[in-house]
Amino acid sequence: MLAAGCDVGALTTKAAVIKDGVLIGVEVVRSRAKAVQSAFDVMNRLLARLVLSYEQLDNCVSTGYGRSLIPFARSNMSEISCHGRGAHWLMPSVRTIIDGGGQDCKALRVDKHGNLVDFRMNIKCAAGTGRALELMAESLGVDVSQLGPLSQEARDPVILNKLCCILTQIDIKRLVLEGRNRADIAAGINESAARYILQLVRGLGPRNDIAMTGGMAKNIGVYRYLERALDTEFVKFPVEPDVIGAIGAAVLAADGSR
Amino acid sequence: MIYAGCDLGVAAAKVAIIDDHGDLAFDVISYKSPTPQAAVDAMANALAKAGLSGRKIDRCLSTGLGGKVVPYSDGVAPDKLCLSRAVRRLNPRVRTIVNIGGQSTDAFHIDSKGGVGESAVTDICVAGLGMFIEVIADAIDTPLDELIRASMDSRNPLPIASQCVVFAESEVISLINENCDKFDIFAGVASSVAARIAGLVRRIDVIEEVALVGGVAKNSIVVRDLEEKLGLRLAGFNGVDTQVLGAYGAALVAREGRDLSTEAISMILAERFYGRRKQ
Numbered sequence A: 001m002l003a004a005g006c007d008v009g010a011l012t013t014k015a016a017v018i019k020d021g022v023l024i025g026v027e028v029v030r031s032r033a034k035a036v037q038s039a040f041d042v043m044n045r046l047l048a049r050l051v052l053s054y055e056q057l058d059n060c061v062s063t064g065y066g067r068s069l070i071p072f073a074r075s076n077m078s079e080i081s082c083h084g085r086g087a088h089w090l091m092p093s094v095r096t097i098i099d100g101g102g103q104d105c106k107a108l109r110v111d112k113h114g115n116l117v118d119f120r121m122n123i124k125c126a127a128g129t130g131r132a133l134e135l136m137a138e139s140l141g142v143d144v145s146q147l148g149p150l151s152q153e154a155r156d157p158v159i160l161n162k163l164c165c166i167l168t169q170i171d172i173k174r175l176v177l178e179g180r181n182r183a184d185i186a187a188g189i190n191e192s193a194a195r196y197i198l199q200l201v202r203g204l205g206p207r208n209d210i211a212m213t214g215g216m217a218k219n220i221g222v223y224r225y226l227e228r229a230l231d232t233e234f235v236k237f238p239v240e241p242d243v244i245g246a247i248g249a250a251v252l253a254a255d256g257s258r
Numbered sequence B: 001m002i003y004a005g006c007d008l009g010v011a012a013a014k015v016a017i018i019d020d021h022g023d024l025a026f027d028v029i030s031y032k033s034p035t036p037q038a039a040v041d042a043m044a045n046a047l048a049k050a051g052l053s054g055r056k057i058d059r060c061l062s063t064g065l066g067g068k069v070v071p072y073s074d075g076v077a078p079d080k081l082c083l084s085r086a087v088r089r090l091n092p093r094v095r096t097i098v099n100i101g102g103q104s105t106d107a108f109h110i111d112s113k114g115g116v117g118e119s120a121v122t123d124i125c126v127a128g129l130g131m132f133i134e135v136i137a138d139a140i141d142t143p144l145d146e147l148i149r150a151s152m153d154s155r156n157p158l159p160i161a162s163q164c165v166v167f168a169e170s171e172v173i174s175l176i177n178e179n180c181d182k183f184d185i186f187a188g189v190a191s192s193v194a195a196r197i198a199g200l201v202r203r204i205d206v207i208e209e210v211a212l213v214g215g216v217a218k219n220s221i222v223v224r225d226l227e228e229k230l231g232l233r234l235a236g237f238n239g240v241d242t243q244v245l246g247a248y249g250a251a252l253v254a255r256e257g258r259d260l261s262t263e264a265i266s267m268i269l270a271e272r273f274y275g276r277r278k279q
Helices: A035-050 A079-090 A130-140 A144-151 A165-177 A182-204 A220-230 A241-257 B036-049 B079-090 B130-140 B144-151 B165-177 B182-202 B220-230 B242-256 B262-272
Strands: A002-008 A012-019 A022-030 A059-064 A096-100 A105-110 A116-121 A210-213 B002-008 B012-019 B023-030 B059-063 B096-100 B105-110 B116-121 B210-213
Touching (some): A002 A241, A012 A035, A012 A241, A022 A241, A079 A096, A079 A116, A079 A210, A079 A241, A096 A182, A105 A182, A116 A182, A130 A144, A130 A165, A130 A182, A144 A182, A144 A220, A165 A182, A182 A220, A210 A241, B002 B036, B012 B242, B059 B079, B079 B096, B079 B116, B079 B210, B105 B182, B144 B220, B165 B182, B182 B220
Parallel strands (some): A002 A059
Antiparallel strands (some): B012 B023, B105 B116
């Protein structure tokens, strides 16, 4: 039995395929202007690599911001359900999931069966999201993927105390101009994003085990800050953290076709 | 004696040169990220324009985001002071200054002597303010001048729901993909920016005349919408580029303090001119 999941995010689009309860492939592409294009991009690529066709899929569930528009998906589910289901399917001890996406960040709790209990997410403001991190990295003059490694060399992290990432960009430009150490600035950027995420998690009331999904989990600075602040070691996944929503969608697709 | 002001801002370096009798030259260099070298280049250009190449400036004050790193500066003057001095010089009737620039977004009163009074500042969220427009213009992928000109005639401004610039950016991209007219989109953005600026101004009393300074002052569609929302005409500056007001004010302050030491000026600046803040 073949089940697929497709997660059309604001910045990247992800797909996963499960065969008889085993994950057989994942794929990630940069999102394009239209959700449908991104979904076909990623699914065409993944199916080609697995030497499969759309007709062979028993079920497919879509998620993400363009989830209702995907023609090859039989149904769609919220990102929250998919991240919860995906994380719990991979690591059954997980009860709290912190998901840092391109344009959203959320914290959710699941029960021992992986069903959603409660969640918190950002609504009006992009603070703590991947896009905010990208913009701040741009002001520092590095790629967003460098923020994590660079911050590990920090000795005296700067304090960036503004919530708005655009206002923080200006503070970063001033610090760069004044010749502050770049690693210290990178650490300050990570902490400013992590602080906001932490607020959401605290509002939810976290339970162990905790895991982090979404692109934000790839940033070692943010990851470690949250581990320290929540005083626990996060559960690690056997896959990249940004494909867990797509895996969750595939699991829900498999559930649905049984 | 020759005095200068340098405003090393978020988007451009501005230099003004004056002497004891009048104004000599202005120069503006735009950039993506500020550098001390841009301040040096703008000064060289301004000196050349004034016919003073190679001449030493007697006193120069700096201001703006990078005020501290202007290599030839004798001291840093607060932005509000510089703006109020420049505005008072060019239009003494102004009592309310609305500064929507790259670095700051605030509204404040000045009295007839140029002292700074009550002020309101937006420093939590950039929603609807100066940078909003730049981010959206980038997303629409059309030069700002053209957008402003063509959007003036829009009959159907599209409202943007998102307050956050980051979300507004993707909202605008979706609207473009749905084949909405880009000038209707921009007119909607300009109108929401004008509404938020009007909200900021109303947090202090609106005492006429009101002057709009900073980058947004060049955006004629926002100016028009703001005048409509406040129900008044914004003050003019006889054609002087509002972008150089900070640098010009710094030069004026340098001239005022010609008989004082740099340290004395710095102390006076710090004590006297930071206005009361109203959140």
